[in-house]
Amino acid sequence: MMEFLYFPEDKSEYIPAIISLLIFVVGAVITMYIIVKASRKQERKSDENYQTPANQEQKN
Template identity: 45%
Template sequence: MIKKAQINKKEEKEKLNGKGGSSTMMDFLNLPEDKLEYISAFLSLTPFVLGPIFTFWWLIRLSRKEQVRFDSSPYASLVEEANRASGTAQENQQKKDEKYQ
């Protein structure tokens, strides 16, 4: 019932302003006249903006903690040795990549 009353008021205002029905260029915007309607839009948008920001921050923080924990573990030296051993293979691959560029 409220929606019909709002639509009727909008149509009356358009008739008074000389605008007819739906022939205006900007009908697709549908901006509310009552600016309080923006509050609900803002409240529903906020979690979808803050959620990814918080998640990204949390993942970076977690990754840093895991890196510190891994560096202090005995496996770090084994991985470092493996990286040194495969360093020649990586250098050869880089030379091939440079050759084709």
């Protein structure tokens, strides 16, 4: 038998692992949301600062 694998008989031992996994997943999702939001803001700011006259004419 594989001695190095441990599967507890009492399934309540999985609860702390599931809770910590959920905390890290939620943290990763929140971090990704913040990064995407900041990236979009930076892109808009960059577009405003570096518009060429040809791009300005197309938008009007």
